[in-house]
């Protein structure tokens with residue numbers, strides 16, 4: 001069996017999804033968790049379908065901001081500083097069961113080699129040149145802004161702000177290496193047009209396309225900084241007087257994390273180590289079977305703040321190096337605090353670890369997915385998080401608790417009505433057309449559910465997906481309420497209990513990517529065997545072996561009710 005699974009994994013579809021690598025200048029917040037969660041659900045869904053999936057995340061550890069913060073925090077070397085800070089991101093992933101295959105750090109030696117390789121390819125192909133750079137630079141954003149986007153700071157004399165991020169800019173003149181971004185406008189436009197799903201959602205695609213079409217010319221991009229100013233970075237190949245610009249360095253992580261540039265170009269199976277197993281820091285070896293093909297399935301999930309870097313700069317670097325482009329860039333909105341983007345630098349953040357410690361990590365996961373849409377910004381309210389938990393307790397938890405009560409027998413119902421049983425559900429309600437009809441439409445809903453999961457997860461429409469899940473849970477509760485199994489003869493009682501427990505069992509198996517820990521508690525409560533928690537067992541009646549002790553456990557509940565914290 002294990003051998004067969006291994007073979008299946010090798011030949012089944014392999015795909016790759018990425019979060020941005022985060023800047024570890026302060027602790028992560030709900031926004032970082034959100035990007036990771038969108039990826040995690042997608043990745044876990046692939047695994048549930050027994051497809052091979054790679055999910056990479058990590059930290060962006062070079063640059064002036066880190067250099068300055070490290071100095072002001074009294075560290076003699078920035079590496080020691082980031083060695084401490086990146087652990088907060090690993091910890092966040094661990095608390096929330098973010099099941100990545102590699103946590104990449106831009107200080108990892110294999111990544112540093114890849115950045116140099118990417119540079120050399122762009123240089124060899126004629127897309128890098130040395131020149132003089134004058135302009136307005138924002139340390140905070142690690143980027144230059146054109147004159148048209150610079151204004152005087154109304155609250156500080158002699159200081160200037162850029163109009164895009166509102167951060168301070170200073171005028172600088174220095175020698176830099178430049179990337180010939182100006183040569184890529186037409187190629188980018190044609191790629192976006194030929195691949196309608198390359199930028200998703202469609203509103204973002206149109207926005208970026210319009211920006212490219214209305215810009216007369218893209219300006220060449222400065223991609224290095226003098227080492228005298230930027231000490232903490234990767235030296236440009238053959239010229240230690242310059243350090244590689246952080247974005248050129250950071251974006252390359254997406255290639256390094258699945259085996260690197262050479263293996264992608266040659267499409268040779270690559271054994272990659274340092275694929276930490278979800279925060280445990282156990283180094284594992286992982287084989288990327290066909291790196292080039294895997295790379296072409298890559299989906300980058302990013303916040304809208306870094307859309308330009310991923311849809312304009314990144315594809316241009318790749319084209320310049322002769323590398324294929326990833327499949328898609330998925331752009332999501334921001335979580336706000338009082339109408340302003342939650343951000344580490346501003347400190348206006350909600351601490352996800354604190355929320356998880358009281359409400360539970362899966363409740364936070366569910367809440368973020370249910371209350372967000374890619375196209376919109378989200379508003380985090382603890383009151384609503386608390387209500388989410390309450391709903392899960394009172395609707396889903398209660399459905400399970402009721403059916404596991406001492407009046408009923410889940411095991412008997414399952415044996416009677418599963419595939420290996422003999423009775424058909426509707427048969428026992430022949431004389432009650434209303435209940436019979438309700439059962440029929442409920443079964444239809446259940447049968448459609450896997451396809452709904454497939455569609456909504458592919459389109460990152462998690463709030464719509466969870467709406468569908470609630471619809472089925474509510475329908476099952478109504479069935480119990482109207483069917484009154486406690487008043488019925490044994491076959492009819494068992495039919496209602498069976499269908500209700502099947503609803504919970506099937507939905508829980510499918511919801512494992514969404515709530516990995518809570519799913520285990522819900523499946524444990526009805527004694528579903530470990531090996532039957534897979535996609536093979538999501539058909540109605542496909543598991544005839546669960547429910548053994550369900551009605552003998554007394555009042556054991558998978559999810560306890562807790563009060564709203566602030567009102568205490």
Ligand SMILES: Nc1ncnc2c1ncn2[C@@H]1O[C@H](COP(=O)(O)OP(=O)(O)OP(=O)(O)O)[C@@H](O)[C@H]1O
Nearest residue numbers: 022023031032035302303334335341342343344345
């Ligand atoms: N408020 C937010 N809502 C949603 N995602 C966010 C939010 N803040 C950060 N992210 C995620 O993190 C990425 C940016 O990472 P970064 O480390 O720069 O976060 P940040 O909080 O904006 O940091 P800083 O304030 O230092 O700029 C975004 O593209 C997105 O994926």
